[in-house]
Amino acid sequence: MFFVRDIHSTDLPQVYEFTVKLLKHHIGLGEVSHLKPVDLANLFREGILQGFLLVQSENAAVHQISSGKVEDSGEHAVGYMIFHTDISLQRGCRGVFLDQFYIEPDYRLNHLGSMMMKALCERVLTSNGQYIKLLHQEGLGVEKFYSKLGFINQTKNDPGLHVFEVYGPSKFQTFMEQESLFGFGHSSYLESQYDMPHILVLPFSQIPPEGNLGAMSWCPVSQLMNVPSENTPPLGAKFVIVAENLPKTVHPPLHSVTNGARTKPLGPRFCLFLEQCSVCSWLGPMVNFSGFIGDTSILSPEILFSRVQAWYRASPSIRGAVWEVPSNLFSFNVDDKPSEMTPFQRTLNRLNIMDDTRREGWNIDILDLFGMQKLISTNEDSFPT
The missing domain is CATH 3.40.630.30 (Gcn5-related N-acetyltransferase (GNAT))
Known part of the structure; x- marks a missing residue:
């Protein structure tokens, strides 16, 4: 039996x-x-x-x-x-x-x-x-x-998740060596109308209420980017909020009309996502990024790299990173026509983070x-x- x-x-x-x-x-x-x-x-x-x-x-x-x-x-x-x-x-x-x-x-x-x-x-x-x-x-x-x-x-099916990843000792080490290219001293935001985005990291409670799996909760403790908290387990899940300051330019009226065309209002962008430890039993601990909500175009190479770097500094045993990216959310260009790739996906590619759903068929x-x-x-x- x-x-x-x-x-x-x-x-x-x-x-x-x-x-x-x-x-x-x-x-x-x-x-x-x-x-x-x-x-x-x-x-x-x-x-x-x-x-x-x-x-x-x-x-x-x-x-x-x-x-x-x-x-x-x-x-x-x-x-x-x-x-x-x-x-x-x-x-x-x-x-x-x-x-x-x-x-x-x-x-x-x-x-x-x-x-x-x-x-x-x-x-x-x-x-x-x-x-x-x-x-x-x-x-x-x-x-x-x-x-x-x-x-x-x-x-x-919905939400059309694709697996973008970089893993393995050699590939991950090469990825981490990009710090000089994507450090905050070379921010892509310096010339934009927005200030550097604020990043708020809320560690999840590692002990669910009543000792069960079902309930989610996070500690009311925030931490600055790349500044680990002594009370946060290095491999503990974290809820991340990325938001821009108000733009440096003055907001136009919500529905102003110029030459017969409606002007779209400007406003600060924000994005939420979850980062947590996952494990590949051939490699070891990895960091997983998922649950992206809001405007993912705010996630610059600097931000994506800094979050992986924060995990790696807290736990050098990390051997890779995975992003679960919704692929059925179209990115629209100035003509309101859907483009082939979202800004978020282009940013991942810029960091040499490949779509392994397309390359290797991971679902x-x-x-x-x-x-x-x-x-x-x-x-x-x-x-x-």
């Missing part, structure tokens, strides 16, 4: 071997993980990562009585999941990001994948989480698998609260043989 249980410290050598197998499956036999076994173990020990192990065992009583939380000496591991807490600004709630999901080839197509996903849904719902989020590459068999389970593709999927409840209610054997 098959059971799903929590990953224990004694399982981590086996889990590490699974991560290597999954890496070779995705990228090729020549690739190696940038994480050592001790690094992966530390991420579990620090509570950043959690996981499930899929085991085959004849000792059904042990697993059924303990609800899969106890290991037995006769079991055999055939799959795993690694996940961590995630926060969604649009949904106003917490959920889980599923980083890795793997089942040995000989054990697939036996509803074991659905069984593991059900176990994850139960864990998330028990913790009052509201969703499960994951990344997958377009065109692979897992795309149909996740769709069948009820996941909604956030890349092909973002979400299983929402209704989808989790529906999946749990499906009638399948809880303990397949």
